[in-house]
Amino acid sequence: xxxxxxxxxxxxxxxxxxxxxxxxxxxxxxxxxxxxxxxxxxxxxxxxxxxxxxxxxxxxxxxxxxxxxxxxxxxxxxxxxxxxxxxxxxxxxxxxxxxxxxxxxxxxxxxxxxxxxxxxxxxxxxxxxxxxxxxxxxxxxxxxxxxxxxxxxxxxxxxxx
Amino acid sequence: xxxxxxxxxxxxxxxxxxxxxxxxxxxxxxxxxxxxxxxxxxxxxxxxxxxxxxxxxxxxxxxxxxxxxxxxxxxxxxxxxxxxxxxxxxxxxxxxxxxxxxxxxxxxxxxxxxxxxxxxxxxxxxxxxxxxxxxxxxxxxxxxxxxxxxxxxxxxxxxxxxxxxxxxxxxxxxxxxxxxxxxxxxxxxxxxxxxxxxxxxxxxxxxxxxxxxxxxxxxxxxxxxxxxxxxxxxxxxxxxxxxxxxxxxxxxxxxxxxxxxxxxxxxxxxxxxxxxxxxxxxxxxxxxxxxxxxxxxxxxxxxxxxxxxxxxxxxxx
Numbered sequence: 394x395x396x397x398x399x400x401x402x403x404x405x406x407x408x409x410x411x412x413x414x415x416x417x418x419x420x421x422x423x424x425x426x427x428x429x430x431x432x433x434x435x436x437x438x439x440x441x442x443x444x445x446x447x448x449x450x451x452x453x454x455x456x457x458x459x460x461x462x463x464x465x466x467x468x469x470x471x472x473x474x475x476x477x478x479x480x481x482x483x484x485x486x487x488x489x490x491x492x493x494x495x496x497x498x499x500x501x502x503x504x505x506x507x508x509x510x511x512x513x514x515x516x517x518x519x520x521x522x523x524x525x526x527x528x529x530x531x532x533x534x535x536x537x538x539x540x541x542x543x544x545x546x547x548x549x550x551x552x553x554x
Numbered sequence: 555x556x557x558x559x560x561x562x563x564x565x566x567x568x569x570x571x572x573x574x575x576x577x578x579x580x581x582x583x584x585x586x587x588x589x590x591x592x593x594x595x596x597x598x599x600x601x602x603x604x605x606x607x608x609x610x611x612x613x614x615x616x617x618x619x620x621x622x623x624x625x626x627x628x629x630x631x632x633x634x635x636x637x638x639x640x641x642x643x644x645x646x647x648x649x650x651x652x653x654x655x656x657x658x659x660x661x662x663x664x665x666x667x668x669x670x671x672x673x674x675x676x677x678x679x680x681x682x683x684x685x686x687x688x689x690x691x692x693x694x695x696x697x698x699x700x701x702x703x704x705x706x707x708x709x710x711x712x713x714x715x716x717x718x719x720x721x722x723x724x725x726x727x728x729x730x731x732x733x734x735x736x737x738x739x740x741x742x743x744x745x746x747x748x749x750x751x752x753x754x755x756x757x758x759x760x761x762x763x764x765x766x767x768x769x770x771x772x773x774x775x776x777x778x779x780x781x782x783x784x785x786x787x788x789x790x791x792x793x794x795x796x797x798x799x800x801x802x803x804x805x806x807x808x809x810x811x812x813x814x815x816x817x818x819x820x821x822x823x824x825x826x827x828x829x830x831x832x833x834x835x836x837x838x839x840x841x842x843x844x845x846x847x848x849x850x851x852x853x854x855x856x857x858x859x860x861x862x863x864x865x866x867x868x869x870x871x
Contacts, residue, residue, distance in 0.1 A: 415610050417681075419803035424620060425686035453578070461602045464683070464690055464726045466721060467595065468581030475574035482567040484852075526686070 424433035452478035501535035599721035712813030
């Protein structure tokens with residue numbers, strides 16, 4: 394397997410900001426529950442691809458941006474995304490040896506855990522009832538993962554090698 | 555070639571995570587407890603303004619595209635319809651003017667306190683909240699326009715919600731339907747006062763603590779009572795859709811439907827229950843300004859369709 398090229402950090406941030414835009418794109422009422430976790434997906438991708446450059450602090454900053462846009466208490470998404478980065482740093486060595494399907498399963502677990510954490514934080518900050526619907530985005534994201542990962546890897550090879 | 559050690563950063567992510575979790579928790583705590591964070595938040599929101607702008611681009615493009623590409627006849631029809639609507643409204647406005655003066659006179663006769671006109675500015679929707687578990691939206695007026703936290707917002711049909719956060723050029727509005735929103739109302743028919751709380755749906759509100767014997771019927775109009783001092787009195791809020799008397803429950807279960815089109819309206823009015831400190835505020839944006847041509851066309855239609863032709867559309871609310 395050819396050595397994957399090093400992607401400049403500015404490109405990483407560009408794609409992350411693009412994912413942020415997708416994440417907050419307005420959707421029709423009723424469809425919002427089915428929105429994939431774009432930001433979570435792309436953040437996992439970069440955490441796994443470049444674990445020595447993209448990590449917990451990136452998650453914190455991205456989370457703060459998302460908090461500001463969504464108008465939730467400042468720090469809520471910052472917390473969940475830093476935890477996500479930490480989880481990625483724990484498993485990235487194993488993750489790289491997995492097949493795409495296994496990777497998708499692990500993505501489901503990671504995103505599901507992070508979503509659960511987010512729901513807990515929400516119950517702390519106000520009246521809020523946990524519903525199982527919060528797992529739907531994680532499922533959809535996991536299904537999207539193989540395509541996303543393949544596409545980004547191919548793009549990287551074409552643009553930066 | 556330098557060989558990179560596999561576990562180059564060792565325990566570092568753990569420490570970083572610890573630091574970030576602490577920082578995030580502190581931020582959340584401060585944000586919840588201290589109102590001073592509003593200002594900080596307002597400043598920080600400037601950073602994400604470009605993202606919000608980019609996000610609203612597709613829908614703007616789409617609406618621009620629909621106007622540009624829609625066919626001539628449809629535009630003409632719409633124009634005609636709008637002209638007729640404007641005519642009806644202007645007629646209504648004339649009658650309201652005379653009623654207002656009559657009302658003021660009657661109040662003076664009775665020595666009752668006079669109503670004050672409520673100031674307002676127009677505003678437009680920037681984005682709806684993308685969080686399926688809460689009901690908020692962002693509008694295009696901020697503290698530069700005098701918007702403040704707690705300010706009521708209406709659309710053409712009724713009360714929409716209140717402002718919860720303000721940044722320089724935009725603000726965030728909590729809608730009536732959100733489960734964390736409640737306001738005091740009175741029944742227009744008999745003056746009974748209740749609290750209306752959102753149910754987490756756009757199309758239903760709960761009227762709380764209604765005794766089984768209270769005179770509440772389907773179809774009753776609920777208007778703001780003005781008792782909390784936040785919303786001015788007399789704005790329509792909702793219409794009662796169902797009253798269920800369950801002998802096992804201490805209160806009747808009363809549901810109401812918001813009159814405002816929470817999901818469909820795009821233009822809103824921000825009300826100023828307290829008079830504005832400066833008078834020269836531009837009430838109508840240029841998007842609302844009536845051009846000379848529009849006025850001309852209204853006058854022209856006025857000639858074509860006499861006002862008394864359709865009395866059914868002219869009854870007062």
